Amino acid sequence: EDQVTQSPEALRLQEGESSSLNCSYTVSGLRGLFWYRQDPGKGPEFLFTLYSAGEEKEKERLKATLTKKESFLHITAPKPEDSATYLCAVKGFEGSGGSNYKLTFGKGTLLTVNP
Amino acid sequence: GAGVSQSPRYKVAKRGQDVALRCDPISGHVSLFWYQQALGQGPEFLTYFQNEAQLDKSGLPSDRFFAERPEGSVSTLKIQRTQQEDSAVYLCASSRGTVQETQYFGPGTRLLVL
Numbered sequence: 409e410d411q412v413t414q415s416p417e418a419l420r421l422q423e424g425e426s427s428s429l430n431c432s433y434t435v436s437g438l439r440g441l442f443w444y445r446q447d448p449g450k451g452p453e454f455l456f457t458l459y460s461a462g463e464e465k466e467k468e469r470l471k472a473t474l475t476k477k478e479s480f481l482h483i484t485a486p487k488p489e490d491s492a493t494y495l496c497a498v499k500g501f502e503g504s505g506g507s508n509y510k511l512t513f514g515k516g517t518l519l520t521v522n523p
Numbered sequence: 524g525a526g527v528s529q530s531p532r533y534k535v536a537k538r539g540q541d542v543a544l545r546c547d548p549i550s551g552h553v554s555l556f557w558y559q560q561a562l563g564q565g566p567e568f569l570t571y572f573q574n575e576a577q578l579d580k581s582g583l584p585s586d587r588f589f590a591e592r593p594e595g596s597v598s599t600l601k602i603q604r605t606q607q608e609d610s611a612v613y614l615c616a617s618s619r620g621t622v623q624e625t626q627y628f629g630p631g632t633r634l635l636v637l
Contacts, residue, residue, distance in 0.1 A: 442626075444628075449630075449633075451527070451614055451628035452614070453628070454626075509554065510556065511556075511566070512568070513567070514565050515563070515565050
C-alpha cells in the first residue's frame with residue numbers, strides 16, 4: 409500500500425526566510441510524485457510532477473527535488489502570497505498495492521508567511 | 524480554457540437525506556476521479572472513471588455512496604441516507620489520459636450533514 413508522510417505539519421516563516429518542506433513516501437514502484445498547493449476553500453492546484461530520483465523542477469520561488477525515499481519542496485525568499493497548504497501525492501504501479509491512476513496524498517504542510 | 528467545475532459549492536443536509544453532487548470535467552478529459560477530504564487531511568480516493576466505465580470504486584465508504592458518468596463527461600456522486608460522518612469536502616479531478624497524466628481538481632463541494 410502506498411504511503412505518504414509530510415513534515416512539518418505547519419511552518420511559519422518571515423517574508424524572505426527560505427525553508428524546505430519534506431515528503432517521505434513508500435511505494436513499490438513510482439509512477440510519479442506530485443506537488444499541489446491548496447488555498448482555503450479551494451481545490452488543490454497542480455504545481456509539479458517528478459518521475460525519477462535526481463529530477464528537479466522549478467517555478468518562481470519553488471523548487472521540487474526527488475530521491476528514492478523522499479521529495480523536498482524548497483521555498484526561496486517566500487512572500488505572504490505563498491501562504492497555503494502544500495500537498496504531496498504519489499502514484500504507484502498497478503499490482504504493487506497502489507494503482508497506476510489514483511493519487512495517495514499526505515496530510516499536507518500548512519505554510520504561513522508573515523510580512 | 525475552463526477548468527473542472529463542481530456544484531453545488533456548499534450543501535447542508537439533514538441526516539437521512541439523499542444528496543447529489545455534480546462534476547463537470549475539463550472538456551475532452553478521459554479520466555475522472557472523486558476524492559473525499561476531511562478537515563485537516565489530504566484527499567482520499569473514492570472512485571475512478573475512464574470515459575463512462577467505472578473502473579475502480581474501492582474507495583467508496585459504503586453502499587450508500589454511488590457514482591455515475593453515463594455519457595463519459597459529467598459525473599454525479601450520490602450519497603443516500605446521509606450520516607454525520609459523511610461531512611467532508613468532495614473533490615472531483617480529471618485528466619486527459621490515464622496513467623501518468625496530471626490530475627486537475629475542481630473547487631470541491633463542502634457537505635455538512637446535521
